[in-house]
Amino acid sequence: MSKVILVTGGSRGIGRSAARISGARGWSVGVNYADNAKAAAETVAEVERAGGRAIPIRGNVAAEKDVIAMFDATVRAFGPIDGVVNNAGILGPATTLAEMSIERMRQIFDVNILGAYLVAREAARRMSRSRGGKGGVIVNLSSAAARLGSPNEFVDYAGSKGAMDTFTIGLSKELGPEGIRVNAVRPGLIDTEIHAAAGKPDRAHTMGKLMPLGRAGTADEVGEAIVWLLDDASSYVSGSILDVAGGR
Secondary structure (H helix, E strand, O other), X not given: OOOEEEEOOOOOHHHHXXXXXXXXXXXXEEEEEXXXXXXXXXXXXXXXXXXXXXXXXXXXXXXXXXXXXXXXXXXXXXXXXXEEEEOOOOOOOOOOHHHOOHHHHHHHHHHHHHHHHHHHHHHHHHHOHHHOOOOEEEEEEOOOHHHHOOOOOOXXXXXHHHHHHHHHHHHHHHHHHHOEEEEEEEEOOEOOOHHHHOOOOOHHHHHHOOOOOOOOEOHHHHHHHHHHHHOHHHOOOOOOEEEEOOOO
């Protein structure tokens, strides 16, 4: 069955993979992005080449009006939304908590926590059966950092992803009676551009050798897990946090 999916942070990395794999199933995808219109257009082209339909939607997930607008744009283009990939997130340069500025911490928490809550809230408002919706699926993006803590590097990011784990568990119980399944994917060391943004472009390559499987993961390996959770094949899975971390 064809589905309509909104992917936040869909212009690169894991979000792009989830969008493209959704397209390969013939689904329609709203590709949200923050700033990089060129990268978002590339994602849209990949979705279309894979066999789906897609539109780019600019918006900051931490801004309520932008979140509402991205849902509106997806519905206008493709019809009611069946699933949301709550993926948008940011990471600061590797450092200790003692060296972190309040501006950095606010930005991390605004995007990674508040933004995720706003996106999920809008999904709940539109998909809940008691509000006239048909049900659906929310897939939150957590991180293995939530259970590892990322000391001396990203304790702010790790904490924001710990919030996603708790959020997933609570929201799945809240929205289950509304016909909405809520799960999370918890990637481990994945080879994406986020490491360069953190000032460690070789991190995935160097640390990958230390993983139980001997390598870093790929964005597509995470994307496959996300799309499985969106699909009806996982119809009895809710409140789960799926590690895609190579045994780490």
